[in-house]
Amino acid sequence: MTAQAATTHAPPADAAPEAATPPPPRRAAAAPSLSRRLVRRFGTPLSFVFAWAVLLGLWELGAAAGWFSDRILPPPSQTIPFLLAGEATVGFGTQRTGLLEAIGVTLVRISVGLVLGLVAAIGVAFLILQVKLLRALVLPIVQSIAPISPVAWVPFAIAIVGIGDPAAIFVVFMAIFGSMCCAAVAAFDSVPQEYRKVARSLGAGTAEMWRTVLLPAAAPSLMTMVRMSFFAAWMAVLAGEMAGINSGLGYLIIMGQQMYNMKLVMVGIIAIGVVGFALDRLLLLAQRRIVWWEDAQ
Amino acid sequence: MNVRLTAPGEAPAMPAARTVATSNAAVEFGRVTKSFGDVTAIEDVSLRVPAGEFTVLIGPSGCGKSTLLSLAAGLEAPTEGFVTAHGREVTGPSRDTALIFQQHNLFPWMTTEANVAYGLRSRGMARREALARARELLAKVGLSDFAKKPPTALSGGMRQRVALVRAFATEPTLLLMDEPFGALDHQTRKIMQAYLLSTWRDSGATVVMVTHDLDEALMLADRLVLFTGQPGRIAETLDIAAPRPRSRDDPGLREIGTRLERHLAAAAEAAEFTEAERARLASR
Ligand SMILES: Nc1ncnc2c1ncn2[C@@H]1O[C@H](COP(=O)(O)OP(=O)(O)OP(=O)(O)O)[C@@H](O)[C@H]1O
Ligand SMILES: [Mg+2]
Numbered sequence: 001m002t003a004q005a006a007t008t009h010a011p012p013a014d015a016a017p018e019a020a021t022p023p024p025p026r027r028a029a030a031a032p033s034l035s036r037r038l039v040r041r042f043g044t045p046l047s048f049v050f051a052w053a054v055l056l057g058l059w060e061l062g063a064a065a066g067w068f069s070d071r072i073l074p075p076p077s078q079t080i081p082f083l084l085a086g087e088a089t090v091g092f093g094t095q096r097t098g099l100l101e102a103i104g105v106t107l108v109r110i111s112v113g114l115v116l117g118l119v120a121a122i123g124v125a126f127l128i129l130q131v132k133l134l135r136a137l138v139l140p141i142v143q144s145i146a147p148i149s150p151v152a153w154v155p156f157a158i159a160i161v162g163i164g165d166p167a168a169i170f171v172v173f174m175a176i177f178g179s180m181c182c183a184a185v186a187a188f189d190s191v192p193q194e195y196r197k198v199a200r201s202l203g204a205g206t207a208e209m210w211r212t213v214l215l216p217a218a219a220p221s222l223m224t225m226v227r228m229s230f231f232a233a234w235m236a237v238l239a240g241e242m243a244g245i246n247s248g249l250g251y252l253i254i255m256g257q258q259m260y261n262m263k264l265v266m267v268g269i270i271a272i273g274v275v276g277f278a279l280d281r282l283l284l285l286a287q288r289r290i291v292w293w294e295d296a297q
Numbered sequence: 298m299n300v301r302l303t304a305p306g307e308a309p310a311m312p313a314a315r316t317v318a319t320s321n322a323a324v325e326f327g328r329v330t331k332s333f334g335d336v337t338a339i340e341d342v343s344l345r346v347p348a349g350e351f352t353v354l355i356g357p358s359g360c361g362k363s364t365l366l367s368l369a370a371g372l373e374a375p376t377e378g379f380v381t382a383h384g385r386e387v388t389g390p391s392r393d394t395a396l397i398f399q400q401h402n403l404f405p406w407m408t409t410e411a412n413v414a415y416g417l418r419s420r421g422m423a424r425r426e427a428l429a430r431a432r433e434l435l436a437k438v439g440l441s442d443f444a445k446k447p448p449t450a451l452s453g454g455m456r457q458r459v460a461l462v463r464a465f466a467t468e469p470t471l472l473l474m475d476e477p478f479g480a481l482d483h484q485t486r487k488i489m490q491a492y493l494l495s496t497w498r499d500s501g502a503t504v505v506m507v508t509h510d511l512d513e514a515l516m517l518a519d520r521l522v523l524f525t526g527q528p529g530r531i532a533e534t535l536d537i538a539a540p541r542p543r544s545r546d547d548p549g550l551r552e553i554g555t556r557l558e559r560h561l562a563a564a565a566e567a568a569e570f571t572e573a574e575r576a577r578l579a580s581r
Binding site: 192194195197198199200201202203204205208212213216217219291293 | 367370372390392394395396398400402404405406407415416419420447449463467
């Protein structure tokens, strides 16, 4: 992240090509440039909607034509009413949990797990950077934990803290802590030496150095790391919920399987996709806000 | 000729003990050797930097100039020998020493004024007061309008100006500069040199500057220290007494320039090629 070399005054992206093309006849000029601007502005969301509409249309068609069983792959015309009618639930009586509740449960787990994992990863990375001995003792262990599949922790989690939220949070934590910690160490290591030298010669102590130099300098990589970890955590929590932690969105899907209710499974998958996508966008937004100076370069 | 040469043999006599250092030396290196693992960056370097003077270090790449500055700044400790500042041994970064690098190293996550205020804040000045002082200093160099902007909104020359302002904000007595204008274009560089000279004169600080630009060295230096590598040693020390502002056409300066150029070319060649390669080149 040696930003110094990058210059800032790039012209706005759309200015150059328009300036370069010779002026077209007047009448023609307004229309294409407007549509082009529209495509540029809404192009991605539009094609997004379009692609999905095509796929869903084909699906519906396929089910109606009997290319595949609508019991295994329920088409949108069955799934959407099922979803809207609020029938996507599992359990009975007081045990009954709906889709929104399942999403809520899963979201709480993932957020708590992510925050704990982030704090622990940065904390351990801090110790590894501050104490030479810990780099030798702790870093290898962290590096070996990182690639372990999160589902492998489920038996431990259940044995230690029982089923439910703590187990799910534990699984999320184990899924992301190792890789986040390694990434954090790498991020802090790659803060340019000159920044530290300047800060030290300007009188910064250790605490101030971390607060005002190392953390902000590493923040762009840390934020990217959080976004990647979010996906890992999202997978981990669902896998955990399917593999024995009997609640949440993952559990909803497994129940759908056990009751042979593919509409329920489908609704669960839709929820995973939509919520995951929305949260990633949210994190991206947060990233742009937190590391605002990165955008300007 | 207003130039005095000192051959390496007749370098100033070493003080007998580390506490005994001549009072007018802002920095003194006493038989300093610095190794990184099995690389010896500098070997047996003795140098007195008189207080208030403008000393320029020049020499081929990799001969340990940056290392020497790090030692003076207290960011590295010598492997052998000693480094003192105003007669006291340098053991860590000092509040009286400021550093400037080729890259401005302004923190992009802070506004320009917060960058300038950084050293003041580190010394315990209240935030509001420090920022007000920073704005004052920026106004002096005509950068008021950029105080609240991030450094990324500034041009290369402006950034380096801000880096200078930041370094001078804490009123250091020793300014260490490592190729400070190396990344700037020719015109901006000349402006920055003039700006540095005036700031230096007003502040009375001691400046030690590394440069690869001979012209720059001749325009700025009271004293030129010529290095050879590797390991880095002092080859020659020149005092340049020509009054400022200097002209590039001053015959005295040009004469030194030509001689230094030859020396630097030879040193660079020595650093780039092995004995055998040089012999082969010579036989062509
Ligand atoms: N922190 C370090 N660790 C290991 N080796 C180093 C370190 N700093 C410098 N060196 C080595 O010491 C020698 C001198 O380096 P230094 O950066 O002081 O040279 P320099 O004269 O500033 O070169 P340049 O003109 O290219 O900036 C080089 O061989 C370099 O590889
Ligand atoms: Mg250097």
